[in-house]
Amino acid sequence: MAPRHFLTLNDLSTDELEALVDHASFLRRDWRAGNVRDTLKNRVLAMIFEKSSTRTRVSFEAGMTQLGGSAMFLSPRDTQLGRGEPIEDSAIVISSMVDAVMIRTFAHDTVERFAAASRVPVINALTDEYHPCQLLADMQTYREHRGSIRGATVAWIGDGNNMCHSYINAAAQFDFHLNVACPEGYEPDAALMETYGDRVTVMRDPADAARGAQLLVTDVWASMGQEDEQKARQRAFASYQISPSLMSVANPDALFMHCLPAHRGEEISVDMMEHPSSVVWHEAENRLHAQKALLEFLILNRLG
Numbered sequence: 204m205a206p207r208h209f210l211t212l213n214d215l216s217t218d219e220l221e222a223l224v225d226h227a228s229f230l231r232r233d234w235r236a237g238n239v240r241d242t243l244k245n246r247v248l249a250m251i252f253e254k255s256s257t258r259t260r261v262s263f264e265a266g267m268t269q270l271g272g273s274a275m276f277l278s279p280r281d282t283q284l285g286r287g288e289p290i291e292d293s294a295i296v297i298s299s300m301v302d303a304v305m306i307r308t309f310a311h312d313t314v315e316r317f318a319a320a321s322r323v324p325v326i327n328a329l330t331d332e333y334h335p336c337q338l339l340a341d342m343q344t345y346r347e348h349r350g351s352i353r354g355a356t357v358a359w360i361g362d363g364n365n366m367c368h369s370y371i372n373a374a375a376q377f378d379f380h381l382n383v384a385c386p387e388g389y390e391p392d393a394a395l396m397e398t399y400g401d402r403v404t405v406m407r408d409p410a411d412a413a414r415g416a417q418l419l420v421t422d423v424w425a426s427m428g429q430e431d432e433q434k435a436r437q438r439a440f441a442s443y444q445i446s447p448s449l450m451s452v453a454n455p456d457a458l459f460m461h462c463l464p465a466h467r468g469e470e471i472s473v474d475m476m477e478h479p480s481s482v483v484w485h486e487a488e489n490r491l492h493a494q495k496a497l498l499e500f501l502i503l504n505r506l507g
């Protein structure tokens with residue numbers, strides 16, 4: 204049987220995503236209660252990181268161990284991937300020895316090519332185009348605080364980047380509307396906008412996007428790989444900051460999320476992480492639980 208992959212949120216149906224998020228909440232409670240779970244005993248996850256990471260690496264590695272399995276960190280610096288071995292050859296070999304592969308890389312095409320040649324499930328742990336694992340944690344976090352996100356308005360303030368693209372997919376899958384406030388020239392991908400135009404409204408003024416919204420989200424102005432653009436982006440995004448004053452135009456119960464790492468004084472004001480609306484630490488912890496649910500789903504083909 205061909206393996207299931209998780210390269211974007213569209214690789215799962217809405218029902219599967221909802222069940223996965225529910226299972227993640229169960230795993231959170233179960234783990235916090237101190238219960239031991241070994242559903243992935245003797246299973247191995249290979250983790251290929253071509254970009255830096257704190258949350259993604261720690262959550263996948265800890266998650267595998269907590270489920271009785273193990274995770275192996277592979278970097279291009281010390282594997283043949285960094286010396287030009289074709290992606291397809293690497294995929295055939297690595298996937299013949301492990302139970303799942305997680306990849307964080309630049310071009311989205313790299314995870315697609317790896318998945319096409321892999322015998323085991325492949326998980327996109329961030330590409331230049333998408334960050335679907337973060338959306339599992341964000342959707343779980345919203346549900347744990349406010350219940351279903353169906354019918355809500357979510358405001359994305361900032362760059363039309365990989366996180367924004369995954370929010371667009373989430374808007375379609377979880378049935379909410381996304382307002383994107385970004386400067387001209389930093390809009391989300393045109394093809395994605397064409398497909399999901401009825402789910403997304405691009406605006407220039409952050410206050411217009413945030414007005415009445417139930418969730419405000421942002422991300423760094425310069426993503427990994429865009430370090431050379433930092434100065435130009437600081438100028439372009441100067442007025443695209445989530446602050447208590449922007450939160451005050453949102454719904455009174457609105458939540459604030461950020462995938463982290465955060466740059467205080469840039470995309471968020473210095474006091475935003477501690478604002479009463481902020482659920483960023485809960486959101487970060489949920490990477491662990493959401494991905495444990497994802498690993499069980501992909502490796503064992505079951506939800507719960």
Ligand code: CP
Pocket residue numbers: 255256257258259260329337462463464
């Ligand atoms: N949010 C997120 O993916 O964080 P890391 O880059 O630390 O993995």
Ligand code: NVA
Pocket residue numbers: 329334364365366422423425426427462463464
């Ligand atoms: N957009 C950011 C997300 C980091 C988790 C980046 O790609 O660097």
